[in-house]
Amino acid sequence: MPTAPALVGRFAEALMGRRACVLATEQIAPDFLEVEFRAEPPPGGWQPGHEVQVRATRTEGRRYTVHGVVDAQRITILTVLHGDAPGTRWLRALRPGTEITLLAGKHVAARLPGTRLIFLGDGSALGTFNAHTAVGHGAVTTTTVIEAPPGSVAALSDRCPGYRILPALDDEPGATTQAWLDDALRNGDLADVDGALLLGHAQSIQQQRRALITGTTLDRRAITTRPYWATGKAGL
Ligand SMILES: Cc1cc2nc3c(=O)[nH]c(=O)nc-3n(C[C@H](O)[C@H](O)[C@H](O)COP(=O)(O)OP(=O)(O)OC[C@H]3O[C@@H](n4cnc5c(N)ncnc54)[C@H](O)[C@@H]3O)c2cc1C
Incomplete structure (x- = not known):
């Protein structure tokens, strides 16, 4: 609404x-x-x-x-x-x-498939990733990547030492995350990952999902997505 x-x-x-x-x-x-x-x-x-x-x-x-x-x-x-x-x-x-x-209604908990997870998102997803990290979901390892406005990268990196905080480019949401993801896939860094949670910018999520399906053994069911905002759209 x-x-x-x-x-x-x-x-x-x-x-x-x-x-x-x-x-x-x-x-x-x-x-x-x-x-x-x-x-x-x-x-x-x-x-x-x-x-x-x-x-x-x-x-x-x-x-x-x-x-x-x-x-x-x-x-x-x-x-x-x-x-x-x-x-x-x-x-x-x-x-x-x-x-x-x-x-607010009754909480419906998200079910995250896998135990070696990757979380990708922007600043709008940071709170949700913190919540999932606190709940744990039985994850053995979680790699969390957040794209944030450049002026906030240092403060967030101090506050969230386990997360990788990347500087967003002006007018290109998702671009630095995509570059990080392409590199990680090329280097085989995500070979172990068996579940993904992609939140935030709608158009970036689509690109990330395609890259994960093409570059890993993950299928669609192992990738949970939730757009939080979209370019040119007010509210979601
Ligand atoms: C289920 C759900 C949970 C959410 N939880 C959080 C949360 O915990 N914390 C949080 O910060 N956000 C969260 N969001 C995202 C937040 O609701 C949106 O970013 C919302 O659009 C912000 O409203 P606004 O009035 O500020 O901007 P809008 O009026 O919606 O948008 C104005 C313009 O700004 C752009 N825009 C919107 N959001 C962003 C953004 N985050 N970054 C850059 N540009 C943007 C739009 O494309 C549009 O062009 C959540 C969204 C959903 C659907």
């Missing part, structure tokens, strides 16, 4: 709305904001990886992912501040004490 009449938005809030209050915001890197909420739990409680929707404006909804569950009523989301758009403006305006409504 990226865009919907105000009445539909209010109806959705009445059905699935959880009252929430901002406890803290932290700019963990120049382009990344972590927000902690106290929030009424949905049925089954909050889980890492829980999808939530907010009304960024009266008519526009935007989706984010719970990346940390501190306790039954305290959760965090991790977001990329990518420009002047409704979701990003909504995030920038949050202050401790701001009261909002989060739309």
Whole structure:
């Protein structure tokens, strides 16, 4: 429901709305904001990886992912501040004490095939990858590659030492990840991988999936994908 009449938005809030209050915001890197909420739990409680929707404006909804569950009523989301758009403006305006409504249903956990996994995504996927890493999924090894705005690479690399953080090119989302992936496939670095999770920019995900299917023994069922945004499209 990226865009919907105000009445539909209010109806959705009445059905699935959880009252929430901002406890803290932290700019963990120049382009990344972590927000902690106290929030009424949905049925089954909050889980890492829980999808939530907010009304960024009266008519526009935007989706984010719970990346940390501190306790039954305290959760965090991790977001990329990518420009002047409704979701990003909504995030920038949050202050401790701001009261909002989060739309959330019962959590449906993603099933990740494989035990030697590769996670590929951009800044919008960082929180979700953190959630999957915390859950573990029985993975033996996980290679996580995140493409981020260049100004945030150093801070994210310090904060996420196990992840490979690559600088994004202006106006070419996915290009540095694709170059890294092509290199890794050429060098046989991914020969062991038996499952993949591709999140973030829709057009990049398609290219990455093609490269993995062509360059490894992975078939489509071993590759889980979820587009989070698409070039030229508002909300998803
Ligand atoms: C299930 C789900 C979970 C998500 N979880 C998270 C999360 O935890 N953290 C997070 O940061 N994002 C997350 N996203 C992505 C986020 O909802 C989108 O990036 C959303 O489009 C942002 O809204 P906006 O109003 O800022 O930009 P929009 O109005 O949607 O888009 C405006 C313009 O910016 C471009 N754009 C949109 N998003 C990005 C981006 N991330 N980087 C660069 N350009 C962009 C669009 O192509 C468009 O041209 C999630 C999306 C989904 C579907």
